[in-house]
Amino acid sequence: MALSFLQKLNRDLLVELSTKQLSVHIVGTGEKVKLSPYIAIETKGKKKTVLAVGDKAKSLGGQTLLC
Numbered sequence: 355m356a357l358s359f360l361q362k363l364n365r366d367l368l369v370e371l372s373t374k375q376l377s378v379h380i381v382g383t384g385e386k387v388k389l390s391p392y393i394a395i396e397t398k399g400k401k402k403t404v405l406a407v408g409d410k411a412k413s414l415g416g417q418t419l420l421c
Contacts, residue, residue, distance in 0.1 A: 376408070 366381040371391055379386040389408035396403045406414055 368377075368379040368381055370377040370379075373391065376389045376391045377386060378389075390412055392409070392411040393407050394405040394411035394414045396405050405411065
């Protein structure tokens with residue numbers, strides 16, 4: 355489901371971030387994804403890479419975690 359959702363990113367999106375959840379809505383289709391509001395990012399020099407989002411990112415913990 356997440357991959358098919360991400361393939362539609364060429365459309366307008368509404369992103370809502372709160373302390374309880376991250377919601378992404380595709381405008382015009384009614385499709386939406388709700389995740390825990392955590393993002394794990396790896397930093398190597400000036401390059402940053404998203405490792406995981408939601409509960410998977412929370413389970414990684416450590417210094418890579420943004421919430």
